[in-house]
Amino acid sequence: MIFHHLLRMSLENLAARFGRTLFLVLGVAVGTGTLAFLIATYNGMDSLVQTNLDAYRSVFAERTALADKQDELIGSLPVNLITIRPASSPDAENFSEDQLKELRELEGVERVDPVAILFPVITGIKVNFAMAGVFSPDTQQEFKLPTTVYGVHPSFIPEEELIPGERFEHIENESKPVPVVLPAEFLGFINNMNSPEMLDRFSEVVYAEIKKAMNRSERVKRRMGKSLARFGASSLTAPVVKKVIRDMVGKFLSNITEENLPRNFTLRLFPGLDTETMAVPIQVVGYSRKLPGMGLGVPLPYLERWNREFQEETAGILTKLLAGDPEVTYSELHIQTGGFKETVAIAEILRERGFKVESAAEEAERLEAELQSLSGEAERLKAEAGRMRDLSDTLSRGTLVFSVLLFLLAGTVIGNGLSLSVLEQQRRIGILRAVGARRVDILTIFLFEAALIGALGALVGLGLAHAALWLFGSQLSAGLAAGDMPAADLFHISFATNAAIFALGVGFSFVAGIVPAMKAAWIRPIEVLKH
Amino acid sequence: MSHIELDGIGRLFGRGATEVWALRDVHLAAEQGDFLLVKGASGAGKTTLLNLLSGLDAPTHGTIEVAGKDITGLNDKELSRFRNKHIGYVFQAFYLETRRSARENVAVPLVFAGVPAAERAERATRLLERVGLADKVDVPASNLSAGQRQRVALARALVNGPELLLADEPTANLDSKTSREILALIREVHEQEQVTVVLVTHDKEVVFDGARQIWVDDGRITEHERVGSGVEGAQP
Numbered sequence: 052m053i054f055h056h057l058l059r060m061s062l063e064n065l066a067a068r069f070g071r072t073l074f075l076v077l078g079v080a081v082g083t084g085t086l087a088f089l090i091a092t093y094n095g096m097d098s099l100v101q102t103n104l105d106a107y108r109s110v111f112a113e114r115t116a117l118a119d120k121q122d123e124l125i126g127s128l129p130v131n132l133i134t135i136r137p138a139s140s141p142d143a144e145n146f147s148e149d150q151l152k153e154l155r156e157l158e159g160v161e162r163v164d165p166v167a168i169l170f171p172v173i174t175g176i177k178v179n180f181a182m183a184g185v186f187s188p189d190t191q192q193e194f195k196l197p198t199t200v201y202g203v204h205p206s207f208i209p210e211e212e213l214i215p216g217e218r219f220e221h222i223e224n225e226s227k228p229v230p231v232v233l234p235a236e237f238l239g240f241i242n243n244m245n246s247p248e249m250l251d252r253f254s255e256v257v258y259a260e261i262k263k264a265m266n267r268s269e270r271v272k273r274r275m276g277k278s279l280a281r282f283g284a285s286s287l288t289a290p291v292v293k294k295v296i297r298d299m300v301g302k303f304l305s306n307i308t309e310e311n312l313p314r315n316f317t318l319r320l321f322p323g324l325d326t327e328t329m330a331v332p333i334q335v336v337g338y339s340r341k342l343p344g345m346g347l348g349v350p351l352p353y354l355e356r357w358n359r360e361f362q363e364e365t366a367g368i369l370t371k372l373l374a375g376d377p378e379v380t381y382s383e384l385h386i387q388t389g390g391f392k393e394t395v396a397i398a399e400i401l402r403e404r405g406f407k408v409e410s411a412a413e414e415a416e417r418l419e420a421e422l423q424s425l426s427g428e429a430e431r432l433k434a435e436a437g438r439m440r441d442l443s444d445t446l447s448r449g450t451l452v453f454s455v456l457l458f459l460l461a462g463t464v465i466g467n468g469l470s471l472s473v474l475e476q477q478r479r480i481g482i483l484r485a486v487g488a489r490r491v492d493i494l495t496i497f498l499f500e501a502a503l504i505g506a507l508g509a510l511v512g513l514g515l516a517h518a519a520l521w522l523f524g525s526q527l528s529a530g531l532a533a534g535d536m537p538a539a540d541l542f543h544i545s546f547a548t549n550a551a552i553f554a555l556g557v558g559f560s561f562v563a564g565i566v567p568a569m570k571a572a573w574i575r576p577i578e579v580l581k582h
Numbered sequence: 583m584s585h586i587e588l589d590g591i592g593r594l595f596g597r598g599a600t601e602v603w604a605l606r607d608v609h610l611a612a613e614q615g616d617f618l619l620v621k622g623a624s625g626a627g628k629t630t631l632l633n634l635l636s637g638l639d640a641p642t643h644g645t646i647e648v649a650g651k652d653i654t655g656l657n658d659k660e661l662s663r664f665r666n667k668h669i670g671y672v673f674q675a676f677y678l679e680t681r682r683s684a685r686e687n688v689a690v691p692l693v694f695a696g697v698p699a700a701e702r703a704e705r706a707t708r709l710l711e712r713v714g715l716a717d718k719v720d721v722p723a724s725n726l727s728a729g730q731r732q733r734v735a736l737a738r739a740l741v742n743g744p745e746l747l748l749a750d751e752p753t754a755n756l757d758s759k760t761s762r763e764i765l766a767l768i769r770e771v772h773e774q775e776q777v778t779v780v781l782v783t784h785d786k787e788v789v790f791d792g793a794r795q796i797w798v799d800d801g802r803i804t805e806h807e808r809v810g811s812g813v814e815g816a817q818p
Contacts, residue, residue: 056693067681482677485638486738487666487694490658576638580673581629 057492061499068472072504075468079508080515082461083556087516087544089450090552095542096446100439110428130412131161133386133398138407146384154386157400159393164385245304253300254293261292458555461508462563469501469567473574481576490572497571501564502557509556513549520544584611584647585778586635586746591644593630593801604630606801608644614745615776617769617790621783622798628782631798632748635780636669637661649745666694670739670777672768674751676731678738680724684710687723688737695742709737713767729760736767740775747771749781753788765790 065072137145154163265272265287276287284295386401388394394412402408473480480493520542544552591608594601605627612618620628633639634646637653645652653664665671678687688706689697697705710719713733715726723731732752739747749768753761769790772779781790789795797805 053693053696063681478677479679482673482679483690483694484662485636485665485671485673486691487662487742489662489694492662492694577633580638580677 053492054495057495058499060496061503064472064476064496064500065503068475071468071472075465075504076508076511078461078464078468079505079556079560080512082457082559083509083512083552084515084519085457085512086450086454086555087513087549087552088519089446089453090548091516091520091542091544093443093446093450094544094548096439096443100443111433130391130394130410131388133388133394133401133408133410133412135384135386135401135409136407138405151384154384157397159388159397161387161389164387245301250297250301251293254296257296257300258289258293261296262289458559462559465501465504465560465563466566468504469497469564470570472500473497473567473571476571477574477579480571480574481579484574484576485580493574494568494572497568498561498564501568502561504564505557505560506553508560509553512556513544513552516544585614585616585649586610586612586780587645587647588634589645589647591634591641591646593627593634593639594642603801605634605641608801608803610796610803612778612780612794614778615772616778617772617793618778618780619783619788619790619793619795620780620798621786621788621795624784626798627801628784628798629750630801632671632750632780632782635746636671636748637665638671662694666691667742668745670742670744670747672732672735672739672747672749672752674754676723676728676735676755678723678731678734681722683720683722684715684726684730684734684737685719687734688741691738691742705741706737709741710734712740713737727760728756729763732756732760732764733767736764736771740771740777743775745778747777747779749779751783752781753783753785 135146151163154160261275265275272287276284279287279292279295282295282299284291386397388397391412394410395416398408398410398413480488483493484490588608588610591605591610592603593605594603596602608631620631622628630639634641635648637656640654645654647653648664649668651664653661656664679690685703685706688709689702692702692705707716707719710716710733713736715730715733715737718726718730718734723734726734732755736752739749747768752768753764756764765788768779768781771777781793792808795805795807796803797807
């Protein structure tokens with residue numbers, strides 16, 4: 052009930068001794084402010100350490116993943132193979148026979164082979180390929196789509212690139228079909244077929260064939276009429292039949308999806324020659340957007356096997372096919388080298404000559420360099436994180452020791468200040484006791500004083516700490532090489548920490564005030580009220 | 583039963599070679615409304631007697647009963663309450679808080695009695711009017727004369743309506759005219775309030791008509807004497 056009177060007395064005491072009160076408040080302010088600043092700095096350092104550790108973990112994980120990939124690549128990449136094209140520009144001239152000879156004489160080159168350029172021949176839903184220059188006038192008219200047989204290694208087509216897909220597996224059993232990946236454009240080609248113009252053209256061709264067939268005999272005409280009637284043809288007039296054909300084909304093409312396309316084909320490398328050894332069974336395992344043009348992705352081991360087993364025969368066939376054309380050129384060559392080093396060196400030479408060069412060895416080298424860079428970065432971050440951790444630990448210990456010293460100092464200052472205050476107010480205390488104040492009342496007055504000093508000091512200290520952090524935070528942040536992290540985020544004190552520091556300031560001041568307050572409460576009035 | 587009763591009181595200060603008996607085997611009784619004038623030389627034990635009566639000090643042996651209650655067995659809380667409710671103490675040096683107004687000084691005991699602020703102000707003002715300081719209610723104690731300060735101190739001692747007023751050399755720091763006024767005021771309060779007064783003075787000339795004079799010498803009560811009637815006798 053009389054607490055607010057006692058509090059008022061405490062406030063009056065503090066106001067009456069303003070200078071000393073200010074000194075004590077500043078003492079607590081320095082203690083709490085320094086503590087707040089140290090905690091914020093420690094938080095900042097800890098954040099930096101965590102950031103660096105997170106970065107390290109991330110880079111380390113990346114490095115580990117890349118290391119795995121590297122192992123896989125180095126173990127399976129055709130590092131002795133270079134693919135070259137004349138140049139990046141579309142109007143560049145193809146390789147001539149003379150250039151092939153010149154390339155074969157390069158040091159480190161074991162063999163140079165032209166790559167077969169095929170044209171796909173699509174009949175219905177079956178896909179066959181015709182080699183360049185060997186096509187019937189009809190196929191030339193219908194599907195003039197130059198393409199390349201690409202040696203595609205599994206690692207070049209990530210799993211997610213397949214639509215749908217599955218990774219290639221090396222098939223040891225040669226009787227099994229060769230797994231291939233068709234370019235995603237193949238689907239686009241099918242979809243293009245479903246355009247009104249293409250359907251009109253298709254219906255024209257089919258109608259011409261139907262008309263020819265119906266003109267052969269009345270029997271055929273009747274059977275055709277019945278069949279067309281089943282598909283909704285009300286008559287055999289050209290517009291009706293064409294419309295039925297267009298609708299049927301359109302519906303058929305609309306139903307073609309990635310899922311229901313046929314998976315198994317027999318690839319005849321050189322149809323028309325009818326060579327059984329050149330017939331390769333293939334299985335489409337997926338479609339990839341990574342394959343350019345109307346190409347066919349074949350795992351390199353199979354291509355290598357073809358090269359190895361059929362190269363001579365292929366070369367012979369090529370020679371045979373292209374005989375009489377001394378100006379034959381090649382748009383793509385495969386150069387086989389003695390090994391990794393030779394591949395890199397020759398690739399560099401060819402690149403200097405202006406050719407468009409691709410080599411798995413260089414890709415491996417690039418990945419290796421990237422790996423080394425990442426490894427170095429990870430090591431640097433690890434060292435940095437270790438250094439920061441040491442610094443953070445040192446700062447933590449320093450903060451603890453410094454805080455204890457600060458509070459001991461502040462406690463001594465507050466204790467002495469309040470003791471002096473008690474000494475000065477002895478008679479007043481004696482009078483208060485004489486007029487009815489209990490010991491606990493006197494104790495309360497001085498503990499209030501201590502707590503008020505603590506509260507004021509803690510508030511001032513926190514204010515000073517926040518001001519200092521605001522002023523110096525960005526410099527600290529920059530100094531600690533965390534410029535991308537705002538100082539406000541880095542060197543911050545949470546509300547809970549603020550509250551804890553405030554409570555600590557009040558509590559410590561309160562504790563420091565206990566002894567003087569008890570001295571005051573146990574003052575003997577008869578001794579201080581002597582004349 | 584007497585209002586005040588001291589039975590075999592002794593008060594020893596110090597130990598061993600430095601020990602001094604401030605009071606020895608004191609027996610004293612007073613009825614409600616008595617005026618006790620305690621006289622004696624400096625160091626005779628007069629103030630010790632007042633301190634024991636107020637409960638500010640405890641006897642080395644013996645018992646002190648005030649209003650039928652043995653105050654020597656009370657704890658701090660009970661003693662504080664006893665002083666607050668039953669004792670008014672006037673000091674030689676006034677002991678006012680100089681920054682506070684006369685009214686605030688007077689009201690201090692009421693704070694510890696738990697009296698609400700408005701009532702404190704009202705009662706303090708009334709007491710100040712009673713001691714002739716109606717126009718000094720809000721004046722800081724530092725701006726009052728010595729006599730006015732002692733009046734404020736008297737008002738403070740009376741504000742809780744004590745049964746026992748203890749005055750320790752209340753005129754020692756005052757001039758003779760002011761001393762007479764203060765003594766007359768105490769006398770007036772005694773008569774009107776029927777409060778028991780114990781007034782300590784070393785001045786042999788101070789007499790109160792109808793008062794009991796008690797002489798203290800070397801810690802012992804050596805003489806009891808009741809003086810004749812007449813306020814005019816209250817001369818220093």
